[in-house]
Amino acid sequence: MSPRVYMDNGAGRPVDPRVLDAMKPYFIEHPGNPASFHSMGFKALEALKEARAGVAGLVNADPGEIVFTSGATEANNLALLGAARRSKRKGGKVVRSAVEHISVINICKELTREGFTVAECPVDETGVIILDELERLLDEDTALVTVMAANGEIGTIQPIKEAAEIAHSRGAIFHTDATAANGQIPLDVKELGVDLMTLSGNDLGGPKGVGALYIRKGARVKPHMIGGGQEGGLRSGSENIPGIVGMGEASRLAAREMETEAERLTRLRDTLIGGLLEAIPESHLNGHPENRLPNNANIRFSYIEGEALVLSLDDLGIQVGTGSACAAKTLEPSHTLLACGLKHEEAHGSLVFTLGRNNNHDQVEYVVKELPGVVERLRAMSPLTPEELR
């Protein structure tokens, strides 16, 4: 049997066993609702408070500035729809980077139906937003600017502090989607000066189905989930206590262990990138060479297509992602890679490796050993492969 080498942590991450242990009592033993006035309710309320403090602590927010949601997508909805709908600059401009997550892109599209205009800030070939362009795009009518903290697909880390300063100089609200960055690199909402920050539970090693939005004290968003007024009226619905407890515990663990884990992952990442680029001719790194998430490697291989690579690797027990259109619902290659200036045919042949606690050096070596043969086999089949590579 082939080994299990799961390197698609950006798509779905295993829950840290310590997180699962922290969650377990809240499924059966402590079923209470934080709104109830009895011991079980108080127990749930206490757990909610502790989790909020854990999530806040990791990004240096005040606990009162954290609103729990059902995940990063909902947090993006609350941030962008909510801030735009509360904005005095209704019908004004919304500026987003060209490499945002599809949820942010589609929420911005929705805002155009509500009368806003959306402008896209371009990135350079490494995926970093061009700050001069951002400055140029902003006007006195710009309601909202959104730039992700780091890109989950190509790993590039964005100059968030500078982007937030530019947004604020024009009186716009600044949101950052930190789904991929949180827990990988230090984030300090005060230092960065952001108004809104999207956080994901699963990306921290917490469970799926929970996320949070940081809302700076004084920043205003209009809720879209109406009900019993939980989460300060910003996100109604009985709290997902086990999930929230899990996200709180995962945040605490990240705060404690991120530094050493990031060092370990950076070594693995660099061994993987170096090994593959050396072993496979005409392979190229996508994203920024240094300024990238410790857990991300994105490499493209000329003349072949990513879905075929993913399928072949799966057969060897290796699971990774791809930016190819053939693996996407839209049949369009990754907008992130295209925004970096890659041609369609180049974007099709990209693989995304997202590492995590579950990965080790032996696994990286296994990938470096097996991938060249897979690439060679597919290249031998491809009519695009030049003679010298056959």
Place this chain on the structure above:
Amino acid sequence: MYSEKVLDHFKHPRNVGEIEDADAEGTVGNPVCGDMMTMYIKVKDDRIEDVKFKTFGCGAAIATSSMTTELAKGKTLDEALEISRKDVAEALDGLPPVKMHCSNLAADALHEAIKSYKEKKPKNE
């Protein structure tokens, strides 16, 4: 998700490669879309004696290429022209709906090769 047959033809493609002295070839698709394939045919007495393919593309593109060569081998040119995309997909126990159009081009490449052959060799020759 792919059927067992698609995965089998993807992992173990039949008749992959070029025919050096092919009588004709046909190419469809383009790398921008993510799928491109070339079919090579060798014809004897109006029958497809040998057929091979080269494909750039996803699992479905490679599997449909492989299946098309299996369906075409030994058939007369006119029979082979009858092989449709639908036949190829059915022979593979179906394809995901999204792959039916973009990646299921192999029958077209085969037809292109046959047409090219027929143009080269007029009947009265």
